[in-house]
Amino acid sequence: xxxxxxxxxxASGMSVERTRVDVTAANIANAQxxxxxxxxxxxxxxxxxxxxxxxxxxFLSGGVRALPLNGAKVLQIANVDAxxxxxxxxxxxxxxxxxxxxxxGVNQVNEMTNxxxxxxxxxxxxxxxxxxxxxxxxALEIGGQ
Amino acid sequence: xxxxxxxxxxxPIAPIAxxxxxxxxxxxxxxxxxxxxxxVNDKLVQAGDxxxxxxxxxxxxxxxxxxxxxxxKLEFQLLLQVRNRFMEAYQDLxxxxx
Numbered sequence: 001x002x003x004x005x006x007x008x009x010x011a012s013g014m015s016v017e018r019t020r021v022d023v024t025a026a027n028i029a030n031a032q033x034x035x036x037x038x039x040x041x042x043x044x045x046x047x048x049x050x051x052x053x054x055x056x057x058x059f060l061s062g063g064v065r066a067l068p069l070n071g072a073k074v075l076q077i078a079n080v081d082a083x084x085x086x087x088x089x090x091x092x093x094x095x096x097x098x099x100x101x102x103x104x105g106v107n108q109v110n111e112m113t114n115x116x117x118x119x120x121x122x123x124x125x126x127x128x129x130x131x132x133x134x135x136x137x138x139a140l141e142i143g144g145q
Numbered sequence: 146x147x148x149x150x151x152x153x154x155x156x157p158i159a160p161i162a163x164x165x166x167x168x169x170x171x172x173x174x175x176x177x178x179x180x181x182x183x184x185v186n187d188k189l190v191q192a193g194d195x196x197x198x199x200x201x202x203x204x205x206x207x208x209x210x211x212x213x214x215x216x217x218k219l220e221f222q223l224l225l226q227v228r229n230r231f232m233e234a235y236q237d238l239x240x241x242x243x
Contacts, residue, residue: 003219004216007212133215
């Protein structure tokens with residue numbers, strides 16, 4: 001059906017926002033981590049999203065009626081170059097020779113803002129999806145009693 | 146009034162041409178409906194699979210399952226409307242005076 005396109009676009013937007021929430025959750029969870037998996041200090045991440053390139057197949061199947069509408073997708077999860085937070089704690093096992101412990105440069109305020117923005121963007125995608133669904137259901141009411 | 150005998154010089158009666166129904170060649174409407182039923186069934190099965198994946202924790206996203214279910218619901222509603230139109234047409238035919 002022609003409504004599947006709108007559904008797929010909304011679904012791609014929801015996927016991107018879900019990834020944003022996941023990445024933000026990882027940043028918040030690791031805000032107090034002093035060691036990363038590959039050594040050094042954990043580096044905060046951010047999601048870079050972009051327009052999804054429509055497949056050649058979709059152009060073929062859509063024919064001339066196909067609109068150049070693309071969904072969104074996650075292009076990359078980039079590391080943020082934030083300077084580590086140095087805390088003087090000589091007793092800590094990860095303290096350097098001067099007694100300072102490096103904590104990740106996670107900005108809690110930014111992360112909470114990202115969380116709210118991602119949540120609202122997800123809600124907006126759901127609203128767009130529901131609008132398309134209501135439209136489809138209304139179309140099915142044509143001619144009904 | 147003079148009655149004429151039948152002398153057998155009748156012109157042969159031309160055979161009545163069968164009326165051709167247009168639009169009956171190729172696939173019939175019922176074939177289309179049957180293939181549509183198959184497609185709706187595929188959608189329902191797909192929605193069921195998504196639901197099972199959510200239940201077993203294999204689903205990578207919840208909205209995918211919900212969207213699959215909504216699509217299946219829409220397709221089924223469409224099929225239902227087509228069926229209603231067919232039943233209406235059938236009942237109209239049945240009520241027709243002969």
